[in-house]
Amino acid sequence: xxxxxxxxxxxxxxxxxGRRLVLDEIDLEVAAGESIVLTGSNGxxxxxxxxxxxxxxxPNSGDILWFGEKTSGQHESRRLIxxxxxxxxxxxxxxxxxxxxxxxxxxxxxxxxxxxxxxxETVGLLAHGDRTPPVLSKGMRQRLxxxxxxxxxxxxxxxxxxxxxxxxxxxxxxxxxxxxxxxQGRTLCFVLHDEAKTRLLADRVLHLHQGRLLQVAGQAxxxxxx
Amino acid sequence: MVSKDLLSECRSLRVWPAMLLLGVVVxxxxxxQADLPPQQLRQIVGGLLWLTIFFAGTLxxxxxxxxxxxxxxxxxxxxxxxxxxxxxxxxxxxxxxxLAALECVLIPLFAILxxxxxxxxxxxxxxxxxxxxxxxxxxxxxxxxxxSTGKQSSYLLPLLVxxxxxxxxxxxxxxxxxxxxxxxxxxxxxxxxxxxxxxxIFVTASIALFEFAVEE
Numbered sequence: 001x002x003x004x005x006x007x008x009x010x011x012x013x014x015x016x017x018g019r020r021l022v023l024d025e026i027d028l029e030v031a032a033g034e035s036i037v038l039t040g041s042n043g044x045x046x047x048x049x050x051x052x053x054x055x056x057x058x059p060n061s062g063d064i065l066w067f068g069e070k071t072s073g074q075h076e077s078r079r080l081i082x083x084x085x086x087x088x089x090x091x092x093x094x095x096x097x098x099x100x101x102x103x104x105x106x107x108x109x110x111x112x113x114x115x116x117x118x119x120x121e122t123v124g125l126l127a128h129g130d131r132t133p134p135v136l137s138k139g140m141r142q143r144l145x146x147x148x149x150x151x152x153x154x155x156x157x158x159x160x161x162x163x164x165x166x167x168x169x170x171x172x173x174x175x176x177x178x179x180x181x182x183x184q185g186r187t188l189c190f191v192l193h194d195e196a197k198t199r200l201l202a203d204r205v206l207h208l209h210q211g212r213l214l215q216v217a218g219q220a221x222x223x224x225x226x
Numbered sequence: 227m228v229s230k231d232l233l234s235e236c237r238s239l240r241v242w243p244a245m246l247l248l249g250v251v252v253x254x255x256x257x258x259q260a261d262l263p264p265q266q267l268r269q270i271v272g273g274l275l276w277l278t279i280f281f282a283g284t285l286x287x288x289x290x291x292x293x294x295x296x297x298x299x300x301x302x303x304x305x306x307x308x309x310x311x312x313x314x315x316x317x318x319x320x321x322x323x324x325l326a327a328l329e330c331v332l333i334p335l336f337a338i339l340x341x342x343x344x345x346x347x348x349x350x351x352x353x354x355x356x357x358x359x360x361x362x363x364x365x366x367x368x369x370x371x372x373x374s375t376g377k378q379s380s381y382l383l384p385l386l387v388x389x390x391x392x393x394x395x396x397x398x399x400x401x402x403x404x405x406x407x408x409x410x411x412x413x414x415x416x417x418x419x420x421x422x423x424x425x426x427i428f429v430t431a432s433i434a435l436f437e438f439a440v441e442e
Contacts, residue, residue, distance in 0.1 A: 056304060056305060075308060085298070089298050089299050089301065093238045094230065094233065103306070107306060107307060108307070
């Protein structure tokens, strides 16, 4: 049986790259509207788990479900997911506006131009809409990546170290925006290393160690980390 | 996706100038070295033309997925709610356009350099060019996706593509030779049918295999 109140369900997922076991029978449920943070040392499998949750890699065994629907082979259901990855995934020869319009068209957004301008305004880049990504700062590119992930208004947002490389102002701005998204009821999954950000953004903290989910900490435990 | 790729290429000029330059240089070298009487030149001009198209075109084929990966956009492309078939067909269209541009330069250039009537009957030559182009682009697009997963894609792609398209290059070369000799009889049609069959098989098989080719 599936439960539509569960936004993401990971069922006994195992992933190997060659002979290396990266995810070892991971079981995880993320409720709709919940915000979870994945922590762990480098190579623990956090990014791989996030990419598996985004259906960007196929597990060797196990299933991933979004709102009760299996992800494998379901290209249409990718509308449910937005992802901010390590790399910006922006086309360097298209302007910021063109990057967003392209993403909007790929997601069948009804008014791509209007949607792109609206999101550029939301992330504070409307004045830079005709510039290209390489001339922007890391923080501005990260803002645009977030806008790209939000272009189709997905209920689930996956973010892989979204604060990496940002200065203090950009971090503060992004924290505010992510808290807003959390309050809007979106399901958020982060990979984070920063404890303060984890406290701020997590309902639950999951610790990965060598591909295994070792510790599941609730709100109380998050507060305890504080 | 097609307009995005063409717009990116127009602005960056990363591939087409190099492809066209290589094609022109190879064509000029072939023409200068092949100092043969017209009758013998007619026998080999099709092969020289299609080898030049293949080798120069490989540059465009190679970049179709490598550029996405270098810019970190490949996973972004896969994360959109579109089927891999759509991604493949878009990339195939861009490669067909690139090879068509190359052919638009090389066929007249070969006609000028060899002084052979390559364009005396443009219709048959255009049919051969379209079918040959489609076959090479179909295989090249699929194998470019496979090769781009490795770090040596530029070296790997010609090695992967050439064995697959040898029958197609031979067919296109023979059909071109017969067109130069104004022989549009049954043998010309047999080569054209072969090219058409290869194009259909390669496009169909590539669509079926693309999802597995790009999977990690």
